[in-house]
Amino acid sequence: MENSFNITKIANGISVCSYNTNRFKTGRISFNIAVPLGDNASANAILPYILNRSCGKYPDFSKLNARLAELYGAALTPSVSKIGEAQVIRLSMTMIDDRFAFENESLYQQCAELLCDLIFEPNAENGSFNESEVNREKRLLLERIESEKNDKRVYALRRCEEIMCENEQYGINCYGDTHGVEALTPQSIFDTWQDLLRKGVVQVNIVGNADVDVICELVKNRFAKIPRDEISNINTKIIKSAKEVKRINEQLPINQGKLVIGYRAGITEQDENFGAVRVMADIFGGAPYSKLFVNVREKMSLCYYCSARLYRKKGIIMVQSGIEKENEEKAITEINNQLKLLQNGEFIQDELKASIAGLKDTLMRVSDTPEDIDAWGYSQMTANAFKSPQDIVNEIENVEPHQVIEAARKVTLDTIYMLSGEEGEENE
């Protein structure tokens, strides 16, 4: 079917999510593998970066990049991320549509083949990846982990997640950690790669005008010799309410303080009232019409940004703001106060309508870029049942004020994290 998501299961734990359309000038193919986030995080994290750099056919990255340039600058992107407590390893490619090729060659197929070459026939020999490549990628991954500190917003958010979820798998960084990366060897990464192909939950996303059947066959053939009888179970532990409030202050030599407040939403994605949770989090701090923006920024002039984001798979809400250290208490009080107002039903019909309209509009825009369509497919890969943007619209469209209040009352404060500048007199 054109212009809609189609899910085809092609083998145990392997599905293809295709979206056929000729609206775009580009196409996109991504290969996603999900495994439980856990002890092996560092090895999983390094894999997409190793696989993305070379393969048996193009054994160094200059040769591979030259091949990509030949494919009209097809863009190959590796990434690691987490969806709840799943760690997702991902290689994606954007290519121009076949109709713009100089000689009518099929770029979709060539790109799909190249992706498969990278994933199934890496630059490895005798049960081990190439040592110098592994060393280079270890260095780069260590730099990536350390460089998270460069973006203080990201760093503060990560630290708050780590502290809040220190006894949950969710507290593990999706890039792994320094010790884990240092301990990796060409053999251990090779074993992890084999494990991923055997046990990972796999989803291939295809957006554009590609011949989906041809690509399905290609993927199926590549998996033909790989045993797929032991697929990982991916579950996310959800803590429904916070016990006691953790409060942590840390310092770095910075100019502006970063405040992050973590809340437990008290509900899982499977609950019936989940549409109301999305709306509630949005009224709280999802957009410029939301309570946090209107009050903490506009009325009190305390900050440039103050927003709330719902991490639906994990059932947590994180509030972030950049403030002066001296305004810390004022900001915390006001953010908690805005939540209390929601819990007491002190929001007006217009705020509810604004959130529903805003969320709906954003959801309906997903279908207008290949990247967003691909990202949507990715976001659904560990779900019990695939939902389209329209399905989510249906869940939120008729949310009533009492459902929002009910959702807000389940929210509990878990962790307050403040990163601030170093001041001599405050040192212990």
Place this chain on the structure above:
Amino acid sequence: MNNITEIKNNLLGDSYFKIKHNSGLTIIVFSKSDYTSSYAVFGTNYGSIDTAFKTSDKNEIITIPEGTAHFLEHKLFESEDLDAFERYAKTGASANAYTSFDKTCYLFSCSGNFKESLEILLDFVQHPYFTQQTVQKEQGIIGQEIKMYEDVPDWKVLFNLLKILYHKHPVRIDIAGTVESIAQISDKTLYDCYNTFYNLNNMVLAVAGNTTVDEVLEVADRLLKPSKDIKVERTNYDEPCEIVNDYIEQKLSVFMPQFNLGFKENYETPKRSLKEQICTRILLEIIAGDTSPLYKELFSQGLINTSFGSEYFTGYGFATVIFAGESKDPREVTQRIKEEIKRLKTNGINEADFQRVRKMLYGRTIMGYNDVDSIANELISCHFEGFELFDEVDVFKSVTLLDVEQRLTRQMDESLSALSVILPA
């Protein structure tokens, strides 16, 4: 009658309409009827570098505090009753705005209620409301925005570089200004700038997506008030050819040193042509792109990581080639880049390298015609720069190795290069 022109490209199978509206505004409409969403951007040819200007109806040169364009952008969202965000909240559109070195743009994207959102956009941008009190409130918010950027190493490393490359040109100043400069802004400053730069003859409305010329004009005809055609002239910045200094460093909380290596360029005319820009982009890929021998060497030797890249940083009255990245040894990377440039200047460029890079950048250009947001923003940029959106594809098809080699002879002069480094605190 409004004057309408259609601009087509057969290869892409696309076209758009450019309308000189009776009010003085240029309106550009790129219909994509098979898309769900639309994106509209209303921009003025006024950015952070316009700290001094002259209008066609007066003789004096007016000077304003640094950061005024950006400040005005923030304040325009407010009105006497509902601010623009509250109004958009009723249509569901996502609205935003940005200020760059040479333009200020207000935008929204939506998948429904397009006309209602367009009405809001045209209305609030044409109705300024500034008071001393609202100006003061914003000084706190923007003060925090400026402070936020002080902790962003990629931002600091760039502006530190610009400060040692440029003596006078305001590109050397942070777009948002400084806490001190914005303290000098008053409601009067904002009205003066508004009345000068937000003249419809100095502005463009670009729309891309699920809409039509008729739909856009229906709203425009109702809401646009004709403006007197006052021409705004950018001043001559009297920028000397030389650089200020060839090295600057600052300590910030980073893991590894970050660097920007810049090569300043001097020209008789303030703007670089599209062909000059494209030839430079091809050159940069050949010198240090991820298919180049230099990249491979630096990467394998652990001197750069995936954050390494280059750009042609150019706008009205400024042009600089910049290489940027993270490295444990920025000076060594600088040395190697300079050697590679020298080698190419002496030995010339290999035809196969040129063709590979041209094909890649051609593909990337086509990719740019996909999303309604990038199309609408590009339409505005191209219009202010004086060319059409599809010209880029044509230049990529016609550009030759000789063009690129000629470009190389006058770029990347070592005596005009400078290095900016952020070191771990």
